[in-house]
């Protein structure tokens with residue numbers, strides 16, 4: 001078979017753009033906010049609506065039963081979150097929901113596609129900036145059709161590092177996260193940043209604006225598309241302990257190169273998180 005996934009890739013770009021337009025429009029009206037796992041884990045009707053639009057469009061095109069779908073809101077509503085060898089779409093309809101609620105201008109639609117547990121392509125549409133990032137395995141990474149590349153900085157003292165603190169505010173986690181950030185600042189690096197969306201953060205690494213982004217506690221839908229985009233822009237993806245990356249582990253280090261990644265990893269205070277594919281406890 002010549003190129004089985006090109007049309008799926010092209011379609012994902014179209015769907016992400018259309019979803020982004022829905023999010024932009026919804027941001028003009030009053031946003032009704034609810035909470036999920038805790039008081040700062042926000043969800044809106046737009047998250048649910050946009051996920052339905054994305055999965056609905058993909059099912060119309062590829063819905064013969066051979067494809068699987070993992071979507072943030074479907075999983076929140078009890079759908080399984082298991083990555084199998086089947087062609088699987090991994091979707092975050094609104095990455096940066098808190099930003100969306102506050103009008104903080106970084107909100108992304110993230111759509112990735114995996115086959116045999118290997119990520120084939122990823123699309124991140126930063127819809128308020130109107131920037132379309134995309135990458136297909138072996139074919140380079142692009143922003144609005146211009147090829148992008150990670151930065152060539154190898155000196156950690158000349159780097160900008162991105163991280164996020166997530167929504168878990170237990171004292172143990174917050175202490176570890178801020179202790180890690182303090183140690184990184186003291187290396188010293190040029191700066192620490194965070195856009196509030198993992199997908200956008202990864203595109204910032206892919207386009208050379210930052211040398212690394214890492215987070216513990218993200219989900220597969222936050223990062224799956226970004227993983228392909230960073231790799232295709234010449235960067236690397238590792239576990240936060242320097243070992244091989246595992247999409248379902250909720251731990252990820254993305255960087256422009258191994259030198260920067262390993263230097264940051266030395267400072268990370270790791271804490272436990274439940275895997276995305278952990279069995280759901282019975283009630």
Ligand SMILES: O=P(O)(O)O[C@H]1[C@H](O)[C@@H](O)[C@H](O)[C@H](O)[C@@H]1O
Nearest residue numbers: 095096097164166167197198222
């Ligand atoms: O829940 P959404 O889809 O908005 O995504 C998350 C971000 O992607 C994280 O980096 C970030 O740290 C937050 O956990 C945030 O919730």
Ligand SMILES: [Mg+2]
Nearest residue numbers: 092095096222
């Ligand atoms: Mg997200």
